[in-house]
Amino acid sequence: MNAGDYNEVMARKNEIMKKAVGIDYDQFRVNNLVFDYEEMMAKAGYQLDEIIDIQKDTGVGQTPLLELKNITEVARKLSPAGKGARIFLKDEAANPSGSYKARRASVSVYHAEKQGYPGVVAATSGNYGAAVASQAIMRNLETIIVQEVFDSDDKGQPEILEKGRKCEAYGSEVLQLSVGPELFYVFLKVLEETGYFNASLYTPFGIAGVETLGFEIINQLREREELEPDAIICTNAGGGNLTGTARGVIKAGAKETKIIGASVDLSGLHMASDKDFNRKSFTTGHTGFGIPFATWPDRADVPLNAARALRYMDRYVTVNQGEVFYMTEALAAIEGMERGPAGNTSLAAAFAIAREMDEDQVIVVQETEYTGAGKHPIPQLNFAMENGVEVKRGNPDEEVPGQSIIIPEEPGLIKARDLDLGKIRSSYLKKAINSSGIENIGDKELEFLAAEANLDIASVKKMIAEIDEIKVDFK
Amino acid sequence: MAKVKAGSWVEIYSVILEPGQRAPQVPEDTAKVPLELKVKGFLQSDAELGDEVEIETIIGRKYTGKLIDAEPSYDHSYGRPIPELLKVGRELKEILKGEGGNG
Numbered sequence: 001m002n003a004g005d006y007n008e009v010m011a012r013k014n015e016i017m018k019k020a021v022g023i024d025y026d027q028f029r030v031n032n033l034v035f036d037y038e039e040m041m042a043k044a045g046y047q048l049d050e051i052i053d054i055q056k057d058t059g060v061g062q063t064p065l066l067e068l069k070n071i072t073e074v075a076r077k078l079s080p081a082g083k084g085a086r087i088f089l090k091d092e093a094a095n096p097s098g099s100y101k102a103r104r105a106s107v108s109v110y111h112a113e114k115q116g117y118p119g120v121v122a123a124t125s126g127n128y129g130a131a132v133a134s135q136a137i138m139r140n141l142e143t144i145i146v147q148e149v150f151d152s153d154d155k156g157q158p159e160i161l162e163k164g165r166k167c168e169a170y171g172s173e174v175l176q177l178s179v180g181p182e183l184f185y186v187f188l189k190v191l192e193e194t195g196y197f198n199a200s201l202y203t204p205f206g207i208a209g210v211e212t213l214g215f216e217i218i219n220q221l222r223e224r225e226e227l228e229p230d231a232i233i234c235t236n237a238g239g240g241n242l243t244g245t246a247r248g249v250i251k252a253g254a255k256e257t258k259i260i261g262a263s264v265d266l267s268g269l270h271m272a273s274d275k276d277f278n279r280k281s282f283t284t285g286h287t288g289f290g291i292p293f294a295t296w297p298d299r300a301d302v303p304l305n306a307a308r309a310l311r312y313m314d315r316y317v318t319v320n321q322g323e324v325f326y327m328t329e330a331l332a333a334i335e336g337m338e339r340g341p342a343g344n345t346s347l348a349a350a351f352a353i354a355r356e357m358d359e360d361q362v363i364v365v366q367e368t369e370y371t372g373a374g375k376h377p378i379p380q381l382n383f384a385m386e387n388g389v390e391v392k393r394g395n396p397d398e399e400v401p402g403q404s405i406i407i408p409e410e411p412g413l414i415k416a417r418d419l420d421l422g423k424i425r426s427s428y429l430k431k432a433i434n435s436s437g438i439e440n441i442g443d444k445e446l447e448f449l450a451a452e453a454n455l456d457i458a459s460v461k462k463m464i465a466e467i468d469e470i471k472v473d474f475k
Numbered sequence: 476m477a478k479v480k481a482g483s484w485v486e487i488y489s490v491i492l493e494p495g496q497r498a499p500q501v502p503e504d505t506a507k508v509p510l511e512l513k514v515k516g517f518l519q520s521d522a523e524l525g526d527e528v529e530i531e532t533i534i535g536r537k538y539t540g541k542l543i544d545a546e547p548s549y550d551h552s553y554g555r556p557i558p559e560l561l562k563v564g565r566e567l568k569e570i571l572k573g574e575g576g577n578g
């Protein structure tokens with residue numbers, strides 16, 4: 001690898017990607033703004049029943065769904081009469097690689113094998129690398145993981161170090177980079193050099209692989225409890241977790257279940273900053289990915305992102321780092337389940353939201369992730385303190401990302417803080433319409449934008465008309 | 476300098492982009508430092524730390540770079556217990572035993 005050709009490689013991006021993903025995305029485009037999302041999911045991906053079989057083959061999915069009776073009881077003790085929904089948890093840590101990402105990797109790796117690619121590459125610092133590597137072993141393919149790991153002082157987050165180790169445990173070549181979005185350049189070079197498949201997080205394969213998660217939750221609750229959940233809450237970063245789960249819920253025919261996104265609040269920390277890099281105690285499931293991807297999904301490594309969380313979100317909340325560490329501790333201490341912190345983001349939010357809900361209602365936390373050295377509240381908090389972040393008990397409302405982590409003094413202080421979906425929708429509309437260059441909005445544009453923003457046609461039209469920065473005519 | 480034997484499992488380092496070559500969108504602090512790469516693999520011939528060497532990765536691909544570590548270790552662990560978390564379980568159990576609320 002040499003430094004000279006950054007611009008040249010970046011200029012070949014589309015060509016490299018087309019070969020490495022094998023999808024001609026242009027066939028789904030109607031014009032500069034509109035594309036047929038459902039057709040893309042149907043044609044480029046696989047059907048749900050095929051995916052269930054693919055996943056059975058490699059031991060993915062069919063994870064246990066547990067009722068968190070003690071955590072539910074604590075929520076009820078802190079709630080007025082009649083309040084405190086039952087909290088269920090889908091134990092995705094039981095997947096072969098220890099997180100729901102095994103679902104996401106399973107279809108990509110299957111497809112890569114079927115298409116005759118000699119190996120797979122993924123750009124990820126996280127659980128996804130381990131998932132791809134694990135699935136690839138089962139299908140006898142080689143894996144290369146490109147990972148952002150250390151800052152300019154050569155220091156790495158314990159959680160990222162652990163995830164790198166896990167990829168190596170599954171026999172993958174791991175390219176470990178310092179901070180910066182030019183990781184993408186290294187990734188492109190690897191794809192070009194190897195001819196391997198890009199097991200992107202954002203293809204129809206990846207997202208369709210997560211549909212089984214939502215589908216299983218609905219069927220497990222129907223069978224066991226003869227009910228459908230009132231809400232499912234998903235830890236949200238790039239949006240694939242939520243999108244896939246929600247699509248699976250719809251495919252299972254559950255119409256009343258609300259889909260809630262939850263992210264750890266890391267506002268104020270810059271994701272590409274060398275200095276901020278090690279001031280974050282969460283490496284995924286946070287607002288640094290969650291908000292940009294919700295407002296503009298097509299910032300991924302493929303031309304059209306199949307993860308489109310805004311289409312499915314009924315509500316989007318944030319929690320603080322200290323609250324998630326608290327709930328991670330609670331899950332171990334009163335439920336007997338030690339699991340990784342990032343997956344517990346939605347658990348922290350569910351605990352707060354359950355207290356708003358009636359006691360006969362059900363909220364499902366749709367994942368856990370594995371835990372271990374580095375990927376655990378103890379090393380994360382020790383690392384935070386070493387990096388000058390203050391850790392104390394108190395009121396989590398006072399936490400300042402990068403400066404403090406406040407472990408709630410008592411569980412009643414845990415909150416799910418609502419993000420304004422109206423604002424996120426309006427940013428999305430601005431970006432989508434203005435970057436398309438479209439000047440006339442007709443029925444097909446409105447229909448597309450309404451689906452993208454999860455609004456009805458009249459509301460989306462009204463919203464567009466009210467945004468000053470959008471200058472379009474309605475046909 | 477200690478000799479590292481050919482065939483040892485090692486880690487190498489290289490600079491991918493110098494500070495002046497960083498992407499235009501990176502923040503100032505990141506633009507000031509190089510984009511660096513570390514990879515592990517089997518050393519192809521005897522060398523000393525600091526030498527430019529070639530390695531073969533676990534999947535058989537070759538890279539060259541500066542030899543920075545022989546038998547690189549995994550040092551991430553757990554560390555000291557966190558006093559702020561130690562009592563959380565006990566406090567929650569107290570709440571479970573207590574009266575009040577919708578319980």
Ligand SMILES: Cc1ncc(COP(=O)(O)O)c(C=O)c1O
Pocket residue numbers: 099100101126127128235236237238239240241242284285307342343367368369
């Ligand atoms: C355990 C876990 N939960 C949730 C997420 C968030 O998924 P997404 O990026 O699709 O929103 C990730 C992704 O990094 C993850 O690894």
